[in-house]
Amino acid sequence: MLTVNVPDSLHTCSQINNEDISFVHYREASPAGRNLISFESCAISFILSGQKEFFRESASTLVQAGEGIIIPQGNAIISERRLQATEYTSLVIFFPLKIAKDFIWSSPVKLSGTTGCSSALKANNGFLPFKVTSYLSLYIKNIITLIEQKAELTYPVMLHKLQELFLVLAEMHPDTFFDLWNVAQDASEIHLRRVVESNISKGFTLTELAFLTNRSLATFKRDFEKAYGTSPGKYLLKRKMEIASHALHSGKSPAETAMETGYENISNFTAAFKKHTGYTPKEYQSINFQTEPLAI
Structure with a gap:
């Protein structure tokens, strides 16, 4: 058997x-037997018709239509069957581990335990199957419609859609979802991330952090x-702008938002926000009040 690299x-x-980030509508009229699949990215797969048998390390699961599975990066053996359907179909979303971490x-969802992390998988075996709820059914329909219409989505919009899915799955499976991404995460990295994320909006210098x-x-x-896979300056600015976009969308004034994101004066905040988004805070509010806040 040949090894198949996905998503390539x-x-x-x-x-x-x-x-x-990739949203893929996968369709196969004549699925082969077992395949050796190397997931070069993490994936969330929704089975639309047929079934998928999934093997990883010492565990396996059967995922059918109306169900999904979260698959971290790595190798697996997969067998897909169309059963009574004319073809096996699925919606698969691919993304790097860094986005999940x-x-x-x-995340606004509270982490379990004292650190929110685990040195080894607990309630899962390197994957997490789940049931598709009515909310997820609408989510799937929306993504497939966008694919069929050949929509050109910006990276912030695709990231926002992915984070929306993360939030739903984290609320459905709070313990296993977070454990899934934290295999062998170094304790010093846990401490660093906790300090950084707890102080995003406090205006600390890098020396202070x-x-x-x-x-x-x-x-x-x-x-x-x-x-994080990027420099502190770039990441902290990005996170501040994400917080600012949600604050402005919720109706907070630019002055209030500047304070919440650690800026000592509104002029510095306005300049940073416009450089990052192309809009002043007031312009951004007028454009986005009737839509969801941008995932900047």
């Missing part, structure tokens, strides 16, 4: 891509880039 091998399927540390993590500035920058 699915380039002929109908899909929407932007950077490292970033969601964990900024480094001090809170008991690191020199150079070590803090090195460990931060290892944990």
Whole structure:
């Protein structure tokens, strides 16, 4: 058997891509037997018709129409069957592990345990099957419609849709969802992330954040880039702008929003917000009051 690398091998399927996020409508009239699948990205798969038998390490599960499965990066053996349907179909969303980890540390859903992390998988076996609720059915329908219409979605919009899905699944399975992404996560990284995420809006300098993590500035920058995959400055600005967009969308004034995001004066906040979004805070409010806040 040949090893199939996904999502690269699915380039002929109908899909929407932007950077490292993909929404793929997978259809197969004659599914083969067992396949060796190498997931180069993490995936969330919704079975629309037929069934998928999934094997990873020492565990397996059977996922049928009306169900889904969260699959972290790694290898698996998969057998797909169309059963009585004319074809096996699924909606698969691919994304890097970093996005899931970033969601964990900024999530409004409370983490279980004292650290919110686990050194090994507990209630799952390297995957998490789940039932499709009525809310998720509408979510799937919306994504498939966008794919069929060949919609051109920006990366912030695709990220927002993915984070929406994370939030729903985290509320459905709060313990297992968070455990799933935290295999072998270093305790020092846990501490660094906790300090960073708890102080996003406090206006601390990088030197101050480094001090809170008991690191020199150079070590803090090195460990931060290892944990987040980007520089502290870029990440902190992005998170502040996300917080600001939600605050402005909720009706808070630019002055209130500036204070909430750690800016000492509104002019500095306005300049940063316009540079990042292309709009002043007031312009952003007038454009977005009738829609969801942007995932910046």
